[in-house]
Amino acid sequence: xxxxxxxxxxxxxxxxxxxxxxxxxxxxxxx
Amino acid sequence: xxxxxxxxxxxxxxxxxxxxxxxxxxxxxxxxxxxxxxxxxxxxxxxxxxxxxxxxxxxxxxxxxxxxxxxxxxxxxxxxxxxxxxxxxxxxxxxxxxxxxxxxxxxxxxxxxxxxxxxxxxxxxxxxxxxxxxxxxxxxxxxxxxxxxxxxxxxxxxxxxxxxxxxxxxxxxxxxxxxxxxxxxxxxxxxxxxxxxxxxxxxxxxxxxxxxxxxxxxxxxxxxxxxxxxxxxxxxxxxxxxxxxxxxxxxxxxxxxxxxxxxxxxxxxxxxxxxxxxxxxxxxxxxxxxxxxxxxxxxxxxxxxxxxxxxxxxxxxxxxxxxxxxxxx
Numbered sequence: 001x002x003x004x005x006x007x008x009x010x011x012x013x014x015x016x017x018x019x020x021x022x023x024x025x026x027x028x029x030x031x
Numbered sequence: 032x033x034x035x036x037x038x039x040x041x042x043x044x045x046x047x048x049x050x051x052x053x054x055x056x057x058x059x060x061x062x063x064x065x066x067x068x069x070x071x072x073x074x075x076x077x078x079x080x081x082x083x084x085x086x087x088x089x090x091x092x093x094x095x096x097x098x099x100x101x102x103x104x105x106x107x108x109x110x111x112x113x114x115x116x117x118x119x120x121x122x123x124x125x126x127x128x129x130x131x132x133x134x135x136x137x138x139x140x141x142x143x144x145x146x147x148x149x150x151x152x153x154x155x156x157x158x159x160x161x162x163x164x165x166x167x168x169x170x171x172x173x174x175x176x177x178x179x180x181x182x183x184x185x186x187x188x189x190x191x192x193x194x195x196x197x198x199x200x201x202x203x204x205x206x207x208x209x210x211x212x213x214x215x216x217x218x219x220x221x222x223x224x225x226x227x228x229x230x231x232x233x234x235x236x237x238x239x240x241x242x243x244x245x246x247x248x249x250x251x252x253x254x255x256x257x258x259x260x261x262x263x264x265x266x267x268x269x270x271x272x273x274x275x276x277x278x279x280x281x282x283x284x285x286x287x288x289x290x291x292x293x294x295x296x297x298x299x300x301x302x303x304x305x306x307x308x309x310x311x312x313x314x315x316x317x318x319x320x321x322x323x324x325x326x327x328x329x330x331x332x333x334x335x336x337x338x339x340x341x342x343x344x345x346x347x348x349x350x351x352x353x354x355x356x357x358x359x360x
Contacts, residue, residue, distance in 0.1 A: 001144050006078075014077070014087035017148075019141045 033094055033114025034101035035187070043191045046114050048093045058176070065178035067125045077122070084138075084145050085122040086183075092118035094184060096158070115158050117185030121145065122178065129179045130288055131166070132278035139271035146295070147260045147267070149183050154260075154300030159185035161193065161299045164259070169290025171318050171325055181293070189299045196296060200308045211255050213310030226348040229276050229355050233269040236277050238348040243338040245320045245347045246284065248277060250313040257298035257309040277315070280355030285322035292316045 004016040035044045058064065067082055068075045077085055094116025105111035123131060123142055131139065146164050154162045166181035167174050189197070203212040220226060220237045228236040228248055236250045250273060256262060262270065281289040294316075298309035318325045320341050331337050353359040 001141070001148065003148070008076075008078070008087070012088035012090070014085065016079070016082055017084040017086070017141070017145050019083060019144070 033092065033098040034103065035112040035114050036103075036105065037110045037112075039108055041191075044112070044188050046093055048091070048114060050091055063127055063176065063178050065120070065122055065176055065180055066127050076120075077125075082122065082125045084124070084141060086119050086145065086149060087122075089118040089120050089182070094118050094187065096156070112187070114187075116187045117153050117156065117159060117183070119149065119153070119183040119185075121149070121181045121183060123181065124179055127178050130168075130278075130282075131179060132275065132282050132288070134179075134275070136268075136271050136275055139275055140268050143259070143262075143267045143271055146183075147258075147262065150258055150260045150297070150300075153183065153185040154258075156185060158187050160301040161186040161189045162297070163190060163193075164295040166291075166293040168293070169288070171290040172292055174290075189301065193296050193299070197299070197305065197308055200310070204307055209307060211307050211310055213251065213312065214255050217251050217253065225345045228280070228348060228352050229273055231269050231273050233266040234273040236273055238344040238351065240344060242344045242347075243340065244316045244318070244326055245340060245342040246281070246289075246315075246317045246351055248315045248351070250274065250277065250315070252311045255307065256311050257305050258311050259295065259297060261311070274313070276355055280351060281315075281317065283354040283357070283359065284351060285319065287322075289317050289319060291318075 002018045006014050006016070008014055032048065032050055034047050036047065038045055062073065064076045066075050066077070067080050068078050069080060076087060076090070094114050096115065096117060098113035098115040100113055101111040103111055121142075123129065124134065124138065150162045150164065153159055163184045163186060164181065165183070200212040204210060207215075216239070217235060220235070220239070226238045226240065228238060230236070233253055234250060235253055236248050238247060239249050252262060252266065252270070254266065281291065292315070293313060295311070295313050296309075297311045298305040320326045326341070331339050350359070
């Protein structure tokens with residue numbers, strides 16, 4: 001799990017989570 | 032903007048967040064604020080062209096970390112307090128049309144990781160006593176944005192329903208030689224079997240004997256763990272598997288994407304000990320009692336607090352189990 005914390009223009013935080021491989025793509029099941 | 036008012040008749044806080052009246056209401060898909068920001072397109076909540084899973088502070092929060100003292104002071108009988116807490120939005124995917132049920136187990140597994148991470152981070156704030164992870168799905172539940180997302184509240188108090196549940200579990204524990212109420216309920220559901228929906232090595236899903244909604248399902252960790260953050264790697268994987276199985280079954284039940292409320296009950300983060308009292312589980316309340324009829328929280332439920340349910344859990348469990356197993360006639 002990787003987290004990137006950023007601050008939006010209005011001061012609110014936003015966190016981008018990314019993972020090794022498994023959640024790539026559209027999110028729809030691939031089978 | 033955010034304030035709490037104490038109701039001394041029910042002994043509970045009511046949260047006021049008047050700015051939420053202005054929140055975005057069912058925008059057309061091309062103006063979805065939860066989609067990624069496309070080059071040359073309008074700026075959404077997410078300033079990137081694509082994303083995996085994203086968490087951000089709600090633009091129209093029910094609670095904020097810096098809520099000021101309320102202008103309305105209240106009285107000794109009806110005090111007020113700042114609506115100090117956390118309100119986050121969790122975006123499950125950058126695909127506007129995706130649903131949790133349609134996502135891969137891998138993505139749901141990663142979402143479990145995010146939920147656990149948020150539980151720990153929000154729970155570590157000294158003004159948060161309860162981390163409430165939830166999803167409202169479908170217009171029948173009052174959802175204002177269709178993009179697949181859930182929410183998290185960091186309440187500055189333990190909300191009434193989990194509080195009642197925790198009190199009941201603590202009382203049961205003291206009267207039954209330290210036994211966990213939820214473990215004993217799980218055991219009874221296992222031996223009875225009629226309300227079972229799905230079961231795996233680490234999780235069990237069933238319609239409880241005392242369900243308040245016809246298709247209400249409780250998904251329990253089989254090991255007595257206080258919170259989602261206490262789940263081991265194999266348990267998190269298993270939770271994703273059973274969660275997906277249940278949600279696919281829900282969508283098969285009436286052959287449409289079933290609306291529901293999904294809430295997680297777990298240990299408060301107020302510094303007290305909840306070992307053997309809090310037992311992590313997820314509760315689902317779909318409003319449908321049939322394909323085209325909804326269960327409304329009307330006078331008895333809202334004014335009396337007494338639920339009247341139209342169908343027995345043993346009957347609805349059989350129908351839902353067939354949908355989950357793909358054996359419906």
